[in-house]
Amino acid sequence: MVAPKFLFVGACLAAMSTAAPAQTASFDCAKAALPAEKTICSVPALEARDIKMAAYYQILTDVEPAWSGMAYREFRDNQRELQANWASKIRNVCAQDVACLGEAYDRRIDELASTIGKSLGLTYGRMCD
Numbered sequence: 001m002v003a004p005k006f007l008f009v010g011a012c013l014a015a016m017s018t019a020a021p022a023q024t025a026s027f028d029c030a031k032a033a034l035p036a037e038k039t040i041c042s043v044p045a046l047e048a049r050d051i052k053m054a055a056y057y058q059i060l061t062d063v064e065p066a067w068s069g070m071a072y073r074e075f076r077d078n079q080r081e082l083q084a085n086w087a088s089k090i091r092n093v094c095a096q097d098v099a100c101l102g103e104a105y106d107r108r109i110d111e112l113a114s115t116i117g118k119s120l121g122l123t124y125g126r127m128c129d
Helices: 004-019 035-042 044-062 070-094 098-119 121-127
Strands: none
Touching: 035 044, 035 070, 035 098, 044 070, 044 098, 070 098
């Protein structure tokens, strides 16, 4: 049996993936300035990973826990800092190296998915009230 919280996550991801069919990355490729961004926009597999990573990240920063408070704001702010650090210190360092970018995205997606798995259970009860 599939846990209800994973059904919710799946529904969120499905909704996000159909919300903007013309967009191929989580950022505007027309404004891509960094070598890593230009490479992501030119490689469909990297674009797909970028969208998936962005969806997981958005879940972590948008879904509030069962009770709001300072702990959630700190969690959300921490996720934003981790994401910014990942982009600047890992993704962007790969520049035009497609394999490096692919591995960076795979690791980040795994990290985000793990955090969702550990944290979303705290929020699920509130959504069913």
